[in-house]
Amino acid sequence: MAISRARRNRIAELGAHVILLTFAVIALFPVLLILINSLKTKKAIFRQPLEFPTSETLDLVGYSTVLQQGNFPLYFWNSLFVTGASLCLILLFGAMAAFALSEYRFRGNRLMGLYMALGIMIPIRLGTVGILRLMVTTDLVNTHWALILVYTAQGLPLAIFILSEFMSTVSSDLKSAGRIDGLSEYSIFFRLVLPLIRPAMATVAVFSMIPIWNDLWFPLILAPAEHTKTLTLGAQVFVGQYSNNWNAILAAMALAVIPVLILYTLFSRQLIRGLTSGAVK
Amino acid sequence: MANLKISSLYKSFGAENVLDGINLDIQSGEFLVLLGPSGCGKSTLLRIMAGLEDESAGDIAIEGKSIAHLPPSKREIAMVFQTYALYPHLSVRGNMELVLKQAGYSKAEIKDRVAESARALELDALMDRKPSQLSGGQRQRVAIGRAIVRDPKIFLFDEPLSNLDAALRGQVRLEIARLHQRLSATMVYVTHDQVEAMTLADRIVVLNDGEIQQVGTPRDLYERPANLFVASFIGSPNMNFLQLEKLSENSAQLKDGTLLPISNNASVIPANVTLGIRSSHGILHDQAAESYLKAEVLLEEYLGDTTYVHVELETGEQMVVREDPEITRRAGDQVYVELTLSGVHLFNADTGKRMDVSISEQETA
Numbered sequence: 001m002a003i004s005r006a007r008r009n010r011i012a013e014l015g016a017h018v019i020l021l022t023f024a025v026i027a028l029f030p031v032l033l034i035l036i037n038s039l040k041t042k043k044a045i046f047r048q049p050l051e052f053p054t055s056e057t058l059d060l061v062g063y064s065t066v067l068q069q070g071n072f073p074l075y076f077w078n079s080l081f082v083t084g085a086s087l088c089l090i091l092l093f094g095a096m097a098a099f100a101l102s103e104y105r106f107r108g109n110r111l112m113g114l115y116m117a118l119g120i121m122i123p124i125r126l127g128t129v130g131i132l133r134l135m136v137t138t139d140l141v142n143t144h145w146a147l148i149l150v151y152t153a154q155g156l157p158l159a160i161f162i163l164s165e166f167m168s169t170v171s172s173d174l175k176s177a178g179r180i181d182g183l184s185e186y187s188i189f190f191r192l193v194l195p196l197i198r199p200a201m202a203t204v205a206v207f208s209m210i211p212i213w214n215d216l217w218f219p220l221i222l223a224p225a226e227h228t229k230t231l232t233l234g235a236q237v238f239v240g241q242y243s244n245n246w247n248a249i250l251a252a253m254a255l256a257v258i259p260v261l262i263l264y265t266l267f268s269r270q271l272i273r274g275l276t277s278g279a280v281k
Numbered sequence: 282m283a284n285l286k287i288s289s290l291y292k293s294f295g296a297e298n299v300l301d302g303i304n305l306d307i308q309s310g311e312f313l314v315l316l317g318p319s320g321c322g323k324s325t326l327l328r329i330m331a332g333l334e335d336e337s338a339g340d341i342a343i344e345g346k347s348i349a350h351l352p353p354s355k356r357e358i359a360m361v362f363q364t365y366a367l368y369p370h371l372s373v374r375g376n377m378e379l380v381l382k383q384a385g386y387s388k389a390e391i392k393d394r395v396a397e398s399a400r401a402l403e404l405d406a407l408m409d410r411k412p413s414q415l416s417g418g419q420r421q422r423v424a425i426g427r428a429i430v431r432d433p434k435i436f437l438f439d440e441p442l443s444n445l446d447a448a449l450r451g452q453v454r455l456e457i458a459r460l461h462q463r464l465s466a467t468m469v470y471v472t473h474d475q476v477e478a479m480t481l482a483d484r485i486v487v488l489n490d491g492e493i494q495q496v497g498t499p500r501d502l503y504e505r506p507a508n509l510f511v512a513s514f515i516g517s518p519n520m521n522f523l524q525l526e527k528l529s530e531n532s533a534q535l536k537d538g539t540l541l542p543i544s545n546n547a548s549v550i551p552a553n554v555t556l557g558i559r560s561s562h563g564i565l566h567d568q569a570a571e572s573y574l575k576a577e578v579l580l581e582e583y584l585g586d587t588t589y590v591h592v593e594l595e596t597g598e599q600m601v602v603r604e605d606p607e608i609t610r611r612a613g614d615q616v617y618v619e620l621t622l623s624g625v626h627l628f629n630a631d632t633g634k635r636m637d638v639s640i641s642e643q644e645t646a
Contacts, residue, residue: 173366173439176333181427182354182383195370 031257038062038250045246062251065238071226072252075234080259082144082230083212086151090208091201093152094159095167099189101160102167103175113164119157124150125217135222142225150218155208162207166200167193202270206263213260231256283344283357283434283467284309285330290339292325292491299325301491303339307435307469312461314478315471317488318514323471326488327437330469331360343434354383359428363440365420367412373399373423374408380431398429401463402456418449425460438470442477457481475515479503487511509633512557512626518589521563521600524630525554533627536596539574543625545638553630560589562624563602565610566617573617576600578610592616 036052037045044057051057066072101113124131131150132141140146170193178188194201219233235252238245264271285307292300299322307313315323328334330341332353341349348356367376374395381391399405402422412420421441428436441457442450458481461468472478478485479499487494487502487510495507506512512520527534531544533556541556566573576592579599588606593599602618610616627636 171364171366173362173364174368176328176331176353177360177362177366177368177427179333180331180353180358180360181380183379191370192368 034250034253034257038247038254042247045250059247062247062249063255065245065248066251066255069237069248071229072231072234072255074227075229075231076255076259078144078228079213079231079256082147082151083209083259085144085148086155086212087205087209089148089152090155090159091205094156094204095163095194095197095201096189097156097160098163098167099193102164113160116157116160119153120161124154128217128221132221140222142223142228144223144228146222147218147228147230150222151212151215155212159204159208162204163197163200166197170196199270202267206267206271209263210260213256285435285467285469286342286345287326287330288340288342290326290329290341291337292322292329292334293337299491300329300336303491303493305486305493305496307467309467310465312468312470312481312483314482314485315469315488316475316478316485316514317473317494319473321488322491323473323488324439327360327439327469327471330435331358331437332356357431357434358437359431359433359435360437360439361421361424361428361441363443365412365417365424365444367420367423367427369412372409372411373404373415373426376412376423377427377430380427384431394430394432398426401429402426417445418453421445421453422456425457429460429464434467436466436468438468440472441470442472442474454480475517479515487514489514505635506557506626507635509555509557509628509630512628512635516559518560518601520557520559520626523556523558523594523596523598523600525556525627528554528627533625535574536598537574537594539572541572541620541622541625543622543627543638543640545627545636547636551629551631551636554636555628555630557626557628558600558620558624560601560603562621563600564619564621565590565592565602565604565608566619569617570619573619576616576618578612578614578616580612581610583609590616592618594618 033049037049039053039060039062040057041059041061044051044053044059048057053059097116101109101116135141135146140149174192175188178192183191214232215230216232216236219228219230223229224233231252235249235256238248238252285305287303287305287307290300290303291298303326315326317323325334329336332348332351336349339349340347343357368379371379377395377398378391381394386394399408402425404419404422404426407415407419407423412423415423421444424441438457442453445453454477457470461481470477470481482499484496484498485502486496489510495502495511497505497507502511502515506515506520509522513522524536525533526536526538528545528550530550531542533541533543533554535541535556569575574594576594578590579593580591582589582591583606586606588604588608590602590604590610591599592602600618604610622640625638627638628634629636
């Protein structure tokens, strides 16, 4: 009896792993394709796109083009700075707004929450013309701040929505204890509440980071100058009207994955806790 | 040590009145328990005392000085919460030190005070642990320690035992009682558990629907409940209630016709009167007699040291009677219930108010 149950468990476990592995293969296949092809000669890319690089087809010309031509280290830095600064602002202001909405009773509280949530449904790109005009008047075109401000606005609604759910799970007794012990509202927020919602912050960070890192639209419109170009915009130089430099494009894409991968690994443990905290107690 | 005076305190959330004109004098050194069912406003009252909620109207004063306008940290109160509310990222020591640091005490004094409270609550061995490494009982001891270090004028307890399991509850309850003896501090304690209330309190305040029903010692509340609500809320099992057919100056007639020789001095006898009697004031007999109530046994609950017998009277009303556990009864048995007249309470069924009664038997005999 016990043996058969153990065996059945093992079969179920195996089944689950097969499904998960299949999904992982499907998800990772394009990334793998980019990685192996970025290491091959142009001919090999088109002749045997699915083959691993061999001694004959191995060619790092893509990487050398990317690193030599243009200002790729600068583009890299621009992307990192814009994404990092936007993330910090989204997390800081998102958490603060979520705290205010869930903690304080004030007139128009629900309406304010609803107004914030509306931002999730209406894409910010609809307002591109207005935003561009605003940036021109404030003289922010071709600066990092043009992008950081737009991305912060873009990320805030979802951040507030997710974080205010988590804020309300923080024990109100804890906040009361802090107030009685003489902590200011800021100390309560930074010292008591924020550490407790770290998993939710990681979730929001990952969800907000990826669209910002991958965005082409706003860098193209608001900051196309050489000194503010982001990685995605910079990679466009290899996309020509008649021919594309595939080696360089693939190499640029492969390089662009690295920072996202690093950040994701940093956040992933917290992220899983954030995603499952509602389901598993 | 300080007294606390609450005068005509109101609290409403929107149109709903949570507290409806509370007046309360808490003596210096007194252990006062706020008791009531959930949603009666007892926790709100405590949170207003602490300054965590604003009152809609009214005033709170400690030693004659109003504290209504002060923030929680300036009220010189300490509070112990149901969920312990320990700071999860700080050690036990850190939890106890925080309030003193915020108040700007010197390092030496902080060390002394924390060490002293730790000794008093036997927390010395736990000082460097995080709250997550403590058991429920230990956490609540730390929470109490955190309250003691600040040497507050008034201690507030918000259902501190509700999250503990039954065995620990008795133990921590004892610790709180000992703490009160040792510090002789003014303490206000909120609970919905009447055992906690009866065992800890100098005086109990029974709250219902945002109004004070009765204030008194545990004995007052048990022996002379002011109204039907207090009578039914205090005591376990609940007091039995029987409707009277007719009440005259020196007798009370039950619905089944039984006459009880009790008199009352009401100037106007109300139309509807409810008789209340606790299970310990009923006696079961096998033989009928005058003024015994005929009944049928429904169920017997054997508790070891005592037995509760549920019976149904001929009128359809049910009663619980305490009996010697030696005697066993079966469902369907015919019994006769004698009511001990000294244990009879009468209430005006319309207003719920208590009526004074005396036994007319002795006078006539």
